[in-house]
Amino acid sequence: MSNQPNPPATGEATAPADALPAGIAVGATVISWHDYSPVIYGGPTDDPAVNRLKIGVGTGGLAVRYCGPDLVAPADTPIPERDGRIGVEKRPRAEMPYGQPGAWRLTLPQTDHLSWHRLKRDAVSTGLRRLAILDWHAGRIQTGPIVLPHTGITVPHTRLTLRKLQAMNTSDGEAYTAELLWDGKPAGSIENSGQGGATFWYPFDLDVLNRAQMDAFVAACRDEHDKPMDEEFVLAWLFEETRTARDVARFARAGELPVRTLAAITSGDDEVVDTFANAYYGVRGASPDDRADVAARMWRKCPDAHAIEVWTGERWESLPRPDGTPGLIRVTLPTTGYVVLQTSQRDGGEPREATTYIDAAGRMDDDAAITHVTAELAELAVHAPSNVLHTWRLVHRTADGGDRELMAPDPVRGAGQPLLDEPAR
Structure with missing residues (x-):
C-alpha cells in the first residue's frame, strides 16, 4: 500500500491485465482512495507513487482515475456505516500542514498516511471508504454474485x-x-x-x-x-x-412454519413455462423436519397447487405430493367417502372450483368429517388471503352417485396477506 496517495501527477501508463489484482480491470467502475464518488479505473501511472484524475469522456459522466491498483477496489465493495478502526480528531490549526483543507485529521490502521479534511463528516466518509479498499485487498471482504x-x-x-x-x-x-x-x-x-x-x-x-x-x-x-x-x-x-x-420473519416470530404455494404459467398448449409464488401460509406447531405431516396438511388444503414449498431457514424446499394424497382430477371417485366442494373467488376475478376428497377410504363418520372441515375452515379464516372468498360444501358421496349434504357453512374470507399479481416480466 502506498503511503503517499496524493503526490503531484505526471505521466500515465496502462499495466497489462495480468499485472492487476483479480477483480480490478482497466475500464472498470471502482471506489478510489482519492475520490468521494465512484470513478473509472484507468490503470497505474509510470510512477506507482503518482496519481492522476481525468474528466471522463464517453464514460457515463464518471472521471477516470490513474493510480496504483492497491488504491482502488470494485465498485460493489461494501462500505461500512461505521468502523472503530478509524481515528478522526480535530487538531489545532498550527498542526495542520500547509495547503490542507481543514483541521480534521484522519488516521487509519495499516498505513502511516495522515489526511486532513475541512469537515468531520468528510474525514469519516473518507476513512470508511479507504478501510473498505484496505479490507478488500486483504481478503476480508468478499464480493460476487x-x-x-x-x-x-x-x-x-x-x-x-x-x-x-x-x-x-x-x-x-x-x-x-x-x-x-x-x-x-x-x-x-x-x-x-x-x-x-x-x-x-x-x-x-x-x-x-x-x-x-x-x-x-x-x-x-x-x-x-x-x-x-x-x-x-x-x-x-x-x-x-x-x-x-x-x-417470513413475521411467521417465525409467531412460532409458525412458513409455507408457500406456487402457481404455474402455461403456454397455449398447457405446457408449464414458469411458476410464481401466489400464497404464503404459517403452519402452527410444525418445524422444517416435519416434512411428511406438513406435506399432507398442505396438499390436502391446496390440492390444485402446482407446487408447495417449505422454508428451512435458509432456502425454500419442495414438499412433494404424498402418495395417495387426493387432488383435483388425480383421484378416482371412491366407492364411498367425504368430499369438499370448494369455490374460491379472488376479488374482481373469476371463480375457481376444486374438489377435495378427505376420506377416500370411507374410514370417517359424519361427526369426524364435520369436525375435520370445521377445523380446516377456522385455519383458512386466519391464514388465507384477505382478497379471496372461499365457499365450501361438505357432502358424503356413495357409489350410486348420490350426495348427502352434511354442512354448508357461510363463505370464509381470510385475514392473511392479500394474493398479489406476479410482477410483469
Missing part, C-alpha cells in the same frame, strides 16, 4: 436494499412504493403506479447512488433462469424479496 432466496434472482452484492414498503391493490394490479438504500443510506425511492406500467427509481442524492452505479448493479443481475434483467424488473423483484423476507 448472491442468489436471493425468496425470488431466486442473482444480484452482484447486497449494498442495495429497501425499507418502508407500502402497497395497495388497484383495479389493474398493485401499486407500491419503498425507500431505496445504498450501504444503509437513503438513496431514493421506487414506485409503481399499479396501472400496468414499469417500476421507477427516483434518486434522492446522486452522491450516494448515481446512474452509473445503478446501471452497473442492474447489468450484473440475473433472473431465476440466469437471463439479464431490465431495471424495472430488478426493482420489482427487490420489492418482492424484501416483502417476503419480512413476512
Whole structure:
C-alpha cells in the first residue's frame, strides 16, 4: 500500500491485465482512495507513487482515475456505516500542514498516511471508504454474485436494499412504493403506479447512488433462469424479496412454519413455462423436519397447487405430493367417502372450483368429517388471503352417485396477506 496517495501527477501508463489484482480491470467502475464518488479505473501511472484524475469522456459522466491498483477496489465493495478502526480528531490549526483543507485529521490502521479534511463528516466518509479498499485487498471482504432466496434472482452484492414498503391493490394490479438504500443510506425511492406500467427509481442524492452505479448493479443481475434483467424488473423483484423476507420473519416470530404455494404459467398448449409464488401460509406447531405431516396438511388444503414449498431457514424446499394424497382430477371417485366442494373467488376475478376428497377410504363418520372441515375452515379464516372468498360444501358421496349434504357453512374470507399479481416480466 502506498503511503503517499496524493503526490503531484505526471505521466500515465496502462499495466497489462495480468499485472492487476483479480477483480480490478482497466475500464472498470471502482471506489478510489482519492475520490468521494465512484470513478473509472484507468490503470497505474509510470510512477506507482503518482496519481492522476481525468474528466471522463464517453464514460457515463464518471472521471477516470490513474493510480496504483492497491488504491482502488470494485465498485460493489461494501462500505461500512461505521468502523472503530478509524481515528478522526480535530487538531489545532498550527498542526495542520500547509495547503490542507481543514483541521480534521484522519488516521487509519495499516498505513502511516495522515489526511486532513475541512469537515468531520468528510474525514469519516473518507476513512470508511479507504478501510473498505484496505479490507478488500486483504481478503476480508468478499464480493460476487448472491442468489436471493425468496425470488431466486442473482444480484452482484447486497449494498442495495429497501425499507418502508407500502402497497395497495388497484383495479389493474398493485401499486407500491419503498425507500431505496445504498450501504444503509437513503438513496431514493421506487414506485409503481399499479396501472400496468414499469417500476421507477427516483434518486434522492446522486452522491450516494448515481446512474452509473445503478446501471452497473442492474447489468450484473440475473433472473431465476440466469437471463439479464431490465431495471424495472430488478426493482420489482427487490420489492418482492424484501416483502417476503419480512413476512417470513413475521411467521417465525409467531412460532409458525412458513409455507408457500406456487402457481404455474402455461403456454397455449398447457405446457408449464414458469411458476410464481401466489400464497404464503404459517403452519402452527410444525418445524422444517416435519416434512411428511406438513406435506399432507398442505396438499390436502391446496390440492390444485402446482407446487408447495417449505422454508428451512435458509432456502425454500419442495414438499412433494404424498402418495395417495387426493387432488383435483388425480383421484378416482371412491366407492364411498367425504368430499369438499370448494369455490374460491379472488376479488374482481373469476371463480375457481376444486374438489377435495378427505376420506377416500370411507374410514370417517359424519361427526369426524364435520369436525375435520370445521377445523380446516377456522385455519383458512386466519391464514388465507384477505382478497379471496372461499365457499365450501361438505357432502358424503356413495357409489350410486348420490350426495348427502352434511354442512354448508357461510363463505370464509381470510385475514392473511392479500394474493398479489406476479410482477410483469
